[in-house]
Amino acid sequence: MHLHSAGQGHASCLQWLIEMGANCDITNEAGETPKDVAKRFAHLAAVELLRRAMGDDSDEELDDSGVRFFDRHGVEGSTDATEDLILDEVKKREARMRAYQKIKELQHLLEIAYNNYKQLGGITVEERKKKKEEREAEKTIRELEAQLEYERVRREKLEHQLDDYRAETGHLKERLEKLQLTPTVSGVSVCPQVTALGNR
Structure with missing residues (x-):
């Protein structure tokens, strides 16, 4: 119930369970605690509630050079929660490390291939x-x-x-x-040329 509430983000239910003394360190088949499940489903309120209840400030970023990085997937859809892979935690971690190393190798090969392609005049x-x-x-x-x-x-x-x-x-x-300014005769305007002729 505790893990289900964390996954669904039911903060009020989680609060009640914590007050009733529920174990916040309980884990599922993948080794995930309620806080891990809440983080996987991005229920931030539930994560904060569980973090305070556990007195746990160990949410630091993990480095992929350390073994702890491969302890669990932390990804929705992980086969850890199913019986598709019947492996113990150590074998799962080692398998993840090998898969991750393969990803790194392929990324490096892809960079080399891109560089070769560009040097040969190819356009990405x-x-x-x-x-x-x-x-x-x-x-x-x-x-x-x-x-x-x-x-x-x-x-x-x-x-x-x-x-x-x-x-x-x-x-x-x-x-x-x-x-x-032109003079008028009986109220009729006379052109300057006509006036000049009349004066002769």
Whole structure:
């Protein structure tokens, strides 16, 4: 019940069990304590509750160079909790160490293979993706620059039109002022040329 509550994250149930004196060091077939089970299922409240109850501050990160690193999986779906592998704890730990060493060897071989591939001119998926992103970024920049140039030319045309309109407005104001100064005959405006001819 204690391990089940830890796995389900039932903090209130765990609290009651702890108050009733339940053993917090009990383990399942995989050697996991209730706190280990709670950590495996990511029930942080239950982990903290059990940590305080156990007076245990030993949640430090384990180094893969130490044997303790391989004591248990701590991963959901582990065969430790089933009877698929009938091995004692020492054999399980040794098997994990061998499997982990194989992972390390394969990772090292993969790095060497990548380096050889790149030295021979090969392009990795990551590099291909990066080049594609760079091309798309360059295309976007070109499009933005073209749009900027178009807007610049458009602005210059509008400014030129505005200058023309200002010049036309100034010319019309001058003509209006001249017309207002022209003498009138019986309330009718007379052109300066006609006035000049009449004076002869």
